[in-house]
Amino acid sequence: MMNAEAMKTNVREKYAEIALQSKENNACSCCGVGTAGTYTIMSESYTTLNGYHADADLGLGCGLPTEFADIRQGDTVIDLGSGAGNDAFVARAETGPEGKVIGIDFTPEMIRRARLNADKLGFNNVEFRQGDIDDMPVNDNSADVIVSNCVLNLVPDKRKVFAEISRVLRPGGHFSISDIVLSGELPDTLRQSAEMYAGCVSGAIQMDEYLNLITEAGFQHITVQKQKPILIPDEILLEHLSETELKSFLDSGTGIFSITVYAEKAGGAPKAEKKEKRKLNLSELQVAVSCCEPGSGCC
Numbered sequence: 001m002m003n004a005e006a007m008k009t010n011v012r013e014k015y016a017e018i019a020l021q022s023k024e025n026n027a028c029s030c031c032g033v034g035t036a037g038t039y040t041i042m043s044e045s046y047t048t049l050n051g052y053h054a055d056a057d058l059g060l061g062c063g064l065p066t067e068f069a070d071i072r073q074g075d076t077v078i079d080l081g082s083g084a085g086n087d088a089f090v091a092r093a094e095t096g097p098e099g100k101v102i103g104i105d106f107t108p109e110m111i112r113r114a115r116l117n118a119d120k121l122g123f124n125n126v127e128f129r130q131g132d133i134d135d136m137p138v139n140d141n142s143a144d145v146i147v148s149n150c151v152l153n154l155v156p157d158k159r160k161v162f163a164e165i166s167r168v169l170r171p172g173g174h175f176s177i178s179d180i181v182l183s184g185e186l187p188d189t190l191r192q193s194a195e196m197y198a199g200c201v202s203g204a205i206q207m208d209e210y211l212n213l214i215t216e217a218g219f220q221h222i223t224v225q226k227q228k229p230i231l232i233p234d235e236i237l238l239e240h241l242s243e244t245e246l247k248s249f250l251d252s253g254t255g256i257f258s259i260t261v262y263a264e265k266a267g268g269a270p271k272a273e274k275k276e277k278r279k280l281n282l283s284e285l286q287v288a289v290s291c292c293e294p295g296s297g298c299c
């Protein structure tokens with residue numbers, strides 16, 4: 001098993017490669033790692049969203065965090081792991097010119113690509129900062145909203161990231177994060193694959209563990225807005241598993257899910273007339289997950 005620094009280096013190198021290639025080369029590799037035939041598609045279509053900018057869309061997301069982010073005109077929004085700026089530009093369409101959007105990414109090639117996009121669009125209120133999201137280059141209590149798309153699974157110390165989110169959000173601020181989580185265990189060979197780590201699969205943790213980290217970081221009104229199973233094609237799994245291992249993995253009932261989670265930092269004035277986009281609360285979610293347990297007969 002790689003240590004945390006080696007994992008980060010592996011991720012940075014893979015996403016540097018991706019930043020230098022076209023979306024078409026990444027198209028079969030959502031959330032990663034652009035050699036043809038690597039992973040399944042996890043991303044959702046952005047093309048109809050206000051603020052969509054094709055050059056920023058490398059097909060790397062696993063949800064639409066801005067859909068549930070309740071961004072208002074004038075807000076300061078931070079996008080964690082901003083890639084080429086896909087969600088940052090969508091967020092900017094909602095903050096308007098009087099707001100501010102800060103994208104953070106630790107891959108210099110991604111930062112360069114995102115800044116080029118911002119320059120082309122002529123935005124002077126969208127900024128991309130190079131940095132690690134477990135130690136953000138942002139002041140305390142400075143953001144109204146945080147969004148992130150398919151990034152925290154890539155970070156070895158997720159607890160630290162949620163602590164950082166809590167530090168930089170203003171009291172009463174909130175986040176909307178799309179990410180990959182598990183229900184059940186991955187086979188060891190998948191879990192240990194550097195490629196599957198950078199492809200957003202083997203760094204994923206159990207859904208209840210993920211939600212507990214958010215609770216332990218002190219957030220409230222934690223809500224899973226959206227949940228979608230991710231099906232990895234057999235031919236990709238067979239790059240890492242034998243036929244027998246594949247069969248027992250498929251029989252195990254382990255589920256890989258994309259979720260979009262919303263939560264608020266305590267304190268501050270609540271926003272008036274919060275948009276009603278709630279889908280599942282925590283106890284409802286537990287029912288949804290147990291539905292997909294092995295032997296439940298519903299999946």
Ligand SMILES: C[S@@+](CC[C@H](N)C(=O)[O-])C[C@H]1O[C@@H](n2cnc3c(N)ncnc32)[C@H](O)[C@@H]1O
Pocket residue numbers: 011012015031032056057058059060061062080081082083084085086087104105106107110131132133134148149150151154155200
């Ligand atoms: C799967 S891509 C998603 C990019 C973007 N959110 C999108 O949807 O297009 C993950 C991004 O997170 C960045 N990243 C991964 N770990 C990071 C960390 N610890 N700190 C900052 N950025 C990180 C990678 O460089 C990469 O650009």
